[in-house]
Amino acid sequence: MDIFLNELAAFAPAALFNIYFAAASIPIGFVLAVLFALGKGSPNPWISRLSRGYIYAFRGSPLFIQFFMFYSLALSLNISLWKPWGVSGWMLHPLFIGPVVLILNTAAYSAEIFYGALRAVPRGETEAARAYGMSRWQQFRSVTWPNMIRLAWPAYTNEVVFLFHATAIVYFALPVIDNQMDLLVTAKSRFEKDYNTFLHFSVAALYFLAVSLVVFFLFGLVYKRLMRHMPVQPRMRFAPKWIR
Template sequence: MTCPEIVSAYAFRSLGFGERLLPRGEITLCHEFTLIGSGLIWNLYFGVLALAFGFFFANALALAKAAPSALIRKPAEWFIFVFRGSPLFIQFFLAYEALVLLPKTGFDLWGLIVPTDWTTSAWAGALFVLFLNTSAYAAEIFYGALMSVPKGDIEAADAYGMTGWTKFRRVLWPTTLRLAWPAYTNEAIFLVHATTLVFFSGFPAFQQRGDALYYAKYFADKTFNPFIPYPIAAFYFICLTVTLITVFGVINRRLNRHLPGAMRPKLKVRPQIIR
């Protein structure tokens, strides 16, 4: 097969389209780039959706942690503590073991059978764990930023007669985002990298439709040479990281557009080696 034919046959294999059988004969560099890139679609799926839903949940958790009422504050504090205090891999393991215990036939809800077998699939269960994990970390980031809102900004809002939702929407939340965005960018990068842990979790890859690391391991086992597929996977993730930095940098400039150029904070990325 020529390289264009390989790309046509395997580009969307991770989604169930194209060639069903993995290459077993001569494995070329084009095979490896194509299939690992195909698996990257699932890493993008996990990363984008977990970030999108986790962003709003994290903001809600940050507000709950800052609430004066202990009934609202304590559950948020414990949620953040548990998910920040335990390793992500163990969270995957515990979530899978808990979801497996659900009835195989589903729940009978007023005569309507609600299926539960889909919860143990990687696309649902692993995404849920990543969503909870990033929400906890991002909530602590947003909470710290919320507590760091300059007192002068709050007094200015009070002087203008702003209260409640108007004060939060016009002053508190925009300032919180500006202060939290550099740290949140690092969290977004880490989450995308953490999607590779789905491969090691108990959530199965349906019909060999795995992520980038799934195909990298497959080629490493078949060719007995891990120094080609794993660097290819690393290359793809470096490209994703550069894309994230660019997109979040644009948002950062948008959030600080009202400041003079010399006063606008630069986006500094500090990758976390160990979490």
């Protein structure tokens, strides 16, 4: 038991890096996803094609390769890795490149989710808002956006959890600087010392499960808030026929 508790304490600093990558990527990725979803559904053909091309490029290529490509692009611009206080230093730092790539990746996947929800918004409600005399902005704010976010939220919750899981490959694709190791790299480094696969990777998995549980709980509260206007369905009751 003491060994397990010590292992949990040793992995705690590493979990902060995974949480940082996810927390830094979700807000900006959410905004970009909404913009690209609206752009894909735009009547302007240029905006629609650019949005579709971006979504296809990042959904069609592996995240691991995207990390390598962005890091190689930074190196090709002759940005030095050994200037931590200069502009050229932090642009190559994993704490900067990691969130940037994750933002661009999750924006593409989330945009497809929001676009599907946008297409599912009842047309009758938008027509009623137009007949009521609302402007396009008022239609979006009062009708399109509330319906879109309600329809997309369950699938977007899964995307956020997938994004958190994807943080496990950041330090596999990017160099480890100043012992900044996340959960998976920490488990790998400790495994190389004693070859105890079950202990180290199980503790890493427990941290992923714990954070995922928190994400599901918080996003579930948001979904309840979004659906507060709907009547609460009664719980199912199971009882033998002779009791009824």
